[in-house]
Ligand SMILES: Nc1ncnc2c1ncn2[C@@H]1O[C@H](COP(=O)(O)OP(=O)(O)OP(=O)(O)O)[C@@H](O)[C@H]1O
């Protein structure tokens with residue numbers, strides 16, 4: 001007879017993905033494909049030379065240039081303004097939506113409501129973009145009002161499902177008996193919300209807000225369709241510049257972008273991790 | 277109306293709770309339950325899983341609304357009152373302590389909601405922390421406490437607003453055996469010191485008997501029997517109650533005569549004697565189930581003094597004594613429990629013929 005335990009151990013090893021032949025090579029290849037371009041981009045943002053392919057010497061010149069570039073300054077401010085306001089509004093809406101889909105007695109159409117909230121994630125962005133463009137054009141014609149409000153409204157709308165996801169997840173994890181305990185201890189509904197639900201929900205709300213912020217900051221397609229004159233966001237500015245050839249200035253701006261994303265995403269990841 | 281009898285702390289009148297649309301398609305968690313719990317009582321709801329204990333507490337606390345019937349708290353109707361307006365506090369099964377607050381903040385929460393002045397809150401928090409012996413941990417976060425400590429904080433938090441009734445939903449079930457024994461004593465002491473009516477839920481019959489002034493035994497949404505631990509143990513009215521609480525022998529017999537709560541019976545195994553009779557058993561001359569506790573039986577030396585005889589089938593040792601399983605002539609087996617010390621101790625072994633005496637007044641007729 002063969003040694004049964006050794007055979008069993010080998011079987012476990014076979015099932016474990018890490019021991020499949022070629023697994024680690026494939027994994028490293030994927031990681032390389034994903035991150036090598038970004039690494040190159042970051043590297044050349046520190047290049048002293050104008051070329052984005054030949055390395056000469058380290059310098060921060062391109063960052064200084066980008067910082068002093070009025071076009072970039074303006075675009076950055078527009079991006080920040082839109083992203084901050086959209087983040088705020090969409091997070092408030094998403095929080096309310098999450099409460100109403102988890103903290104009420106089951107009602108007819110609750111599942112439909114959840115589906116409707118999440119649907120925008122499934123619709124191709126270009127469709128949303130065209131639809132929004134046409135819709136806003138009608139409103140503009142009827143009211144005569146124009147301005148950055150439209151862009152903010154569009155961003156708010158597509159940010160809601162992103163903000164909604166972590167907030168709802170957090171609420172679903174939260175034990176209902178905590179809120180019942182508060183009600184049992186003489187807290188009327190509003191106080192229950194303020195003293196118990198909201199503080200415990202905060203990590204979810206923060207994660208939702210940051211996700212909304214990043215999504216808004218990164219958006220190109222919808223912004224491209226909706227943005228009016230003078231409402232060029234940073235991604236649109238970069239897109240415009242690239243048509244005229246890439247300069248390391250763009251690398252510098254992009255690197256800052258990557259930095260912001262990394263910081264925010266790590267924050268979301270870590271805040272999701274603490275407290276179980 | 278004169279106020280001869282004191283008002284009950286909780287008066288539950290023909291209350292039902294049906295989860296779902298109606299009786300046929302939904303779950304009948306409580307079925308026309310009536311129950312009066314006196315002020316200052318340590319009252320226990322005892323029953324197997326799913327019998328409706330939690331549901332009854334949730335109706336009193338206001339987390340659920342009764343499908344029919346009404347509940348009165350010291351004579352006042354609770355209908356329509358939300359949980360935060362009921363002077364009733366709950367100790368939740370898994371404590372439900374607020375994880376973002378310290379022990380002291382948890383305890384003062386209820387008082388704050390009642391707009392108690394800050395100085396008074398501080399005093400009360402100190403007082404109840406003393407009551408549960410947790411003074412030194414006031415500033416800890418609650419997730420840095422052991423299970424037993426969390427339990428005490430949950431108790432302190434529920435006691436701090438001085439509720440009229442305290443509801444405890446299996447508060448000891450998450451604790452290990454030794455801690456549970458300690459907390460049983462502690463709870464009893466707290467109830468005595470505070471004078472608050474406790475409604476305690478458990479499915480542990482020993483716990484119920486050890487702690488309660490009165491016990492209600494529940495099953496399938498019904499209350500089968502209410503009584504003090506003695507009555508429940510010695511005079512179970514129903515077969516289920518007898519079976520659920522402690523070890524018991526159930527024998528077949530005939531109801532010969534009856535006089536109020538007393539009756540004479542003849543066991544199929546031969547013995548004829550007195551037995552307690554619950555109200556709803558009336559089949560004079562008919563067959564009845566008769567219960568007797570194993571410790572009410574003893575061995576006697578001579579056949580002449582014996583009420584029953586049989587052969588020993590099995591003997592098991594449980595530390596402080598032995599259980600003897602004895603086969604009676606009719607084919608029924610009966611359990612006899614003998615403590616190590618005491619008179620009549622005699623070494624029997626399997627296969628021996630044994631003579632058994634039944635203690636006076638220890639037979640009880642059971643309704644189904
Ligand atoms: N929200 C609910 N919806 C539907 N059925 C429920 C609900 N809550 C309880 N039930 C049902 O009602 C019955 C009584 O439940 P309850 O929680 O009161 O039992 P319990 O005596 O507390 O049991 P346990 O000892 O397991 O806690 C059970 O059959 C349960 O499945």
Ligand SMILES: [Mg+2]
Nearest residue numbers: 329330331445
């Ligand atoms: Mg329960």
